[in-house]
Amino acid sequence: MSESLKIAVAGLGTVGAETVRLIHEHGALIAARCGRPIAVAGVSARDRSKARPVEVSNLPWFDDAVAMAADPEIDVVIELIGGAEGVAKAVIEAAIGARHHVITANKALLAHHGTGLARAAEAAGVTLAYEAAVAGGIPIIKVLREGLAANRIERIYGVLNGTCNYILTTMRETGRDFDAVLAEAQRLGYAEADPGFDIDGVDTAHKLAILTALAFGCEVNFDGVHVEGIREISSLDIAYAEELGYRIKLLGIAGRGEGGVEQRVHPCMVAKDSPIAAVEGVFNGVVAEGDFVGTIMAEGQGAGAGPTASAVVADLIDIARGTSLPTFAVPAVDLERVPSLPIERHVGCQYIRLMVVDRPGVIADIAAALRDEAISVEALLQRGRAPDEAVPVIITTHETEDAAMVRALARMDALDAVLEPPRRIRIEAL
């Protein structure tokens, strides 16, 4: 058996500690699959004395993660610190500078600096691996980059954030409102104390930007992602979705369009019997559509220590086996700069909910706002009769351009009889 592969782990939080534990627990299995043993030759974290679920006192400790990353004894640096800037970025840059392979779970960093880091790694002749950065334990990077490599990918979409999916699933199952379910998710540890990153769609957008580069061979373009979160989803909308045959999911969707690539993250209504609708709770699911393979879906745990460590060590085994691939499937210098298609030009069906005063003429005013934007109504339902009181009106439309819908929503919002800002959820044909 060949010489051992020497790795350094920067960051010993939940995922870092689990990665060390996995490498120890499955040392023999990993060595059999790699053809060589793995040796943890360095660990670094902010606090050396902190209690951790794995013993690290017998491992070489580095106070300075950046110095560790550049240490000539190291072959592979595993960055599990997180954050788009700061130490994490310095660690990866130092590792590449010292010609060490890099494994990272850092989606924010890749979303913001992925193209540049990929070019630096490939210029240095080292691997930049990031299976753990998207959809946790699901090997979606490998599936896209290798498993579907023979295909032109037309579209990719997924449930990429377990926190949002847990909240939406629980809202549907219990009928409770967003705030109550979010508070519960925080108590259970499924949502952060500061949940904005997840529930405002930013985390999903980071992951989508990475998948887009990989699927379409273009530069990572986080700024090109249209992002909306789930704060505005009410239990009323969830109930109406159910009645109309839909489930509400926060999806990241990227597709080829005329003259560019569309990247968007927002709540979607999807048909109840579509495979993506069956991805529930904290699970993630990703669907890729290729011109030869058709539709492929992968589902699994998108977060958590075990699944994320599984993805980190899969990358490590690839590196130990000598597998070397371009970061985003084609050489990073060849990644194209592709225009982002603005959300305003997106065309799709829509769901609208208005709270209106129940009196004659209101529906006519609403219909006029839609007609003037050439929006074709598929269905209009007024629920309950309560003269001169507030009742919900639900409208679903045929395919319409997003910009036209925004204008129509503004006109409806300006009507006296419309009591709350109209709610709109895009309906996706998946």
Place this chain on the structure above:
Amino acid sequence: MSESLKIAVAGLGTVGAETVRLIHEHGALIAARCGRPIAVAGVSARDRSKARPVEVSNLPWFDDAVAMAADPEIDVVIELIGGAEGVAKAVIEAAIGARHHVITANKALLAHHGTGLARAAEAAGVTLAYEAAVAGGIPIIKVLREGLAANRIERIYGVLNGTCNYILTTMRETGRDFDAVLAEAQRLGYAEADPGFDIDGVDTAHKLAILTALAFGCEVNFDGVHVEGIREISSLDIAYAEELGYRIKLLGIAGRGEGGVEQRVHPCMVAKDSPIAAVEGVFNGVVAEGDFVGTIMAEGQGAGAGPTASAVVADLIDIARGTSLPTFAVPAVDLERVPSLPIERHVGCQYIRLMVVDRPGVIADIAAALRDEAISVEALLQRGRAPDEAVPVIITTHETEDAAMVRALARMDALDAVLEPPRRIRIEAL
């Protein structure tokens, strides 16, 4: 860009022709992903003049596929002839003998000769790739061998035959009987004129034997697979399954047990809301359970020209990129010979349907047969009342050993009041 990789395609049926078409249509994309172009340096089939969906007259033709496989000009041989013996086997052996890489979609061949061929390929220093042999376009071989390589796999199961799944799905959706739906599937081209290979579970067993070797690091052991097909499934059972909250699927299931590995293929009742139950029609789905990653499911088209060619060319791109991995994840010489656990020792819940004469004492006799085998009844339902006529009796049991159930079924079958052989379907907790 490096020199082109020279490939030879043996067999130009649906999949062979589509593979050639894919390589031509996506030549630039494949070259970008491989770092080198692919050149089709040889094709061979039984009938040179046959009309095919792709032009092959401009490609070097070989009358003798075995001679082509050994031709020193060739780098990679793609075997798409099929069959566990004969020409397909000779082609692969000739290719390995000449130290050419091999790609095959031939599950029967690998199920019967996988261990030996893997050892021969690895001794010769060449790759034996077979992504297309299991679950068509779903890259499940790659997911298991690389994506989940950090895990100890505990269990793997799946819907691995689209023909059976189409028949079972259509039976449920239409209420029609097996024979009528099979005839329709044959008309639509979803089932062969001689359907035994699919509907008797043999094809599923071939695929399961391959997955088992890969997941558990053991020799391929097709003879160790317990196989039952779907001919006996009646529309009555499908309706009762629905009522009890189950769907009926033909699954291949492999798991670690005490002292060995269990491999079985048979109809199963699975909970309606389980992910595998949502794999419908001609689709395939595979679930792997790993100790760190948890449960991962992949779903897609398990057959058809496009998806299968996608898998073949994914293997080709891996080879062109220089990726080289042991056939079954660990070196073939290290694959263990693991005992097969007999189906008689399998423990699980069961569904039984009896057609009985509706008269006093019958249920007591049935209950006695179960009691004497220490089988605990979960529910017993007698449907309809028709004194002295035939009525169905449905029984579900708690966990019971398969052998005990077989004995109890024999005793029930011997009762005068039991008019047809009892039907039994295992209930899987997935």
